[in-house]
Amino acid sequence: MAKRDYYDILGLDRTCDEGEIKKAYRKMAMQFHPDRNPGDSEAEARFKEAAEAYEVLRDTQKRRLYDQYGHEGLSSSGFHGFSDVSDIFSSFGDLFEDFFGFGGRGRSSTRSRRGADLRQTLTIDFTEAAFGTSKDLEVERSEPCETCSGSGAKPGTSAARCTHCGGTGQLRHAQGFFTIATVCAYCRGTGKVIEQACKTCRGQGVVQKRKRLSVKVPRGVDSGLRLRLPGEGDPSSGGGPPGDLYIDIEVQPHELFERQGEDLVLRLPISFVQAALGAEVEIPTLEQPTMLTIPRGTQSGEVVRVPGQGFYGLRGNSRGELLVQLLVKTPTRLTKRQEELLVEFAQEGGENPDKKKSLLDKTLDFFEKSIH
């Protein structure tokens, strides 16, 4: 979907001032707030859209970039809206307090940072991609340190309250209509200062550990697809929600089949006798081998379709076809007898293989014969 114009989203004209932007955003945020529209994805989309527009237009530099170069100018400067609603609350949490008289979402966790997202690649084979699979995965991620129970302080000592932020982890600045909160730089948002660090985790409160996870891979996946495991990323250092784990799927190619969307292509060599006379042959599929009828008079390259034997789609129950491309092989080693038979075969068809005809004559003959 094409991105809408930020001024249109907030119903403003391009000459609007800061006050008008705030007012317009406030109105939109009130109307589409997720707490007022539970389960309404349309409202959520409008809410996100409005937040993004506000984020850009309230910032003089971003607004100037947008005015001059549009969405492209912003994205090439590294700006990318909000990935989800909780992002909006962590950016504008205090603004919502001002707007609604209650917290962003009535929870204090909007104050603490989410843990980091993790990424990992998972390689599966072709058949697993077709039918779905369950895979065990080892993920290296931070876990709370057992020695200090995650406090980061040497056992027997405890962390002191940060005097700069009074233990809240946030510094607040009044700025006219708004209260802006920033993460306290002294305690990095934890609200605590460690005087004697735990030796196991060097005061970090977390250690790197490998964890085994079982991942369900749905059928129909393809290379480049990314699965998201919510909450399986790094834990948050400030008591916020953990990050997510993203799994990049890589599907290994099959030695026989090639995937084309939901269809499978199988290239099947056949003899020219099978091509001429027709035949029943056994062919492999992703499941059980099945019989395929080669029609009489098949030309090399022709495709026979086998419905219902393709690849599964990622959604729903649709399944593509197996496209069997028949490739006629010309024999290269002939016995004396076979050669005689072929010469006889040619003479029977009015062709004289001994006569040295030019290639052009033969080509013309071929077209002559195909027409009649």
Ligand SMILES: [Zn+2]
């Ligand atoms: Zn520790």
Ligand SMILES: [Zn+2]
């Ligand atoms: Zn602090």
